[in-house]
Amino acid sequence: MQVLAERLYHVYNQGNNQEIIFHTKVDYVQFLRHVREKILPHCEIVAYCLMPNHFHFLINTTQKSIEPVKLGQLTSTVLNNSFRLLLSRYANEFNKKYHRTGSLFRQKTKFKNLESEGEKPTNNYPFVCFHYIHQNPFVANLCTKIEDWEFSSFRDYLGLRNGTLVSKQPAFDLIGIQQDSFYKESYQVISESKIKYLYDI
Numbered sequence: 063m064q065v066l067a068e069r070l071y072h073v074y075n076q077g078n079n080q081e082i083i084f085h086t087k088v089d090y091v092q093f094l095r096h097v098r099e100k101i102l103p104h105c106e107i108v109a110y111c112l113m114p115n116h117f118h119f120l121i122n123t124t125q126k127s128i129e130p131v132k133l134g135q136l137t138s139t140v141l142n143n144s145f146r147l148l149l150s151r152y153a154n155e156f157n158k159k160y161h162r163t164g165s166l167f168r169q170k171t172k173f174k175n176l177e178s179e180g181e182k183p184t185n186n187y188p189f190v191c192f193h194y195i196h197q198n199p200f201v202a203n204l205c206t207k208i209e210d211w212e213f214s215s216f217r218d219y220l221g222l223r224n225g226t227l228v229s230k231q232p233a234f235d236l237i238g239i240q241q242d243s244f245y246k247e248s249y250q251v252i253s254e255s256k257i258k259y260l261y262d263i
Contacts, residue, residue, distance in 0.1 A: 065139050065173055067128045070108070070109030070188040070236065072174040072195075072260050075149065078165045083156070084114055090213045093117075093152050098227060100148040104140050106229040108237070111195045111214035118149045118195040120176075120188070145171045147192065174262045188237045190256050193248055200249075208248055219244060 063072070077083040084090050090112050101107065115125035127141040138146075153166035176187040200213040208216050217223040219230065219239070233239040239247075 063168065065123060065128055065141050066175065067123050067125050069123050070176045070191075071119075071121050071123060072176055072191045073119040073121055073145065073171060073175075074117065074196075074261075075167050075171040077206075078168055080115050081166070082115050083117075083166060084112060084213075085160070087212075087244065089156070092155065094213075094227065096148050096152055100144045100151070101141075104144050106232055107215075107227055108229060108232045109192050109195045110228065111198045111211070113198055113204075113213075118193050119218045120195055120204070122236065142171075142173075171263045174260060176260070185256060185259075186238065187256070187259055189239070190252055191260050192237055192239060193250065194231060194252050194257060194260060196248055197252070210224075216248070 084093065093112060097107070097110075101119075105124055105127045107119060108122055109120040110116075111118045121141075123141065127139060129140040131138050131140055131143045133143065140165050149167045149171065156166055157163060165248075176191055179189075196208055196214055196216040199214065200208045205211045207216075209220055209222060215225070217230040218225040218228050219233070234241075
């Protein structure tokens with residue numbers, strides 16, 4: 063898929079056949095280290111959540127994101143290739159650690175453009191996606207409060223952690239997140255129709 067500059071994207075992938083991709087805290091931390099190295103230099107990470115068998119990122123692309131990269135006879139973008147390298151590196155480490163072989167992730171990481179050309183969508187899907195990503199572990203009953211889940215950017219926005227992986231300013235400037243209403247809005251129920259839009263179906 064062609065990635066455009068200065069757009070907000072929902073980026074996601076999951077374990078092959080919904081297989082677990084993070085078994086321990088060490089696995090989550092290792093993956094995020096690779097994200098910092100492979101992804102962060104090429105875009106702004108606005109929000110993220112790692113789940114036991116899948117992950118979500120809300121990213122704001124830049125001109126650097128769409129720089130072309132030659133892969134044999136094919137041409138990709140820096141950002142697409144960076145996600146490919148991220149998953150390949152993590153999968154190799156994971157397979158060695160857990161004595162497994164074969165694909166760990168689904169073949170292609172999906173990039174869903176959340177912004178219509180030239181104007182913001184009426185339903186503000188970047189806003190919906192931001193909260194949907196953070197709600198994932200809560201909805202899946204992996205935690206009793208959203209802030210209890212350690213492997214998302216929610217704690218950074220709540221001020222419980224001073225993480226440097228996320229860029230908060232795009233959330234305030236481009237999405238309309240407001241600090242004083244952020245927590246209450248985080249628990250609002252999101253309709254199935256809006257969730258469906260967040261995926262490249």
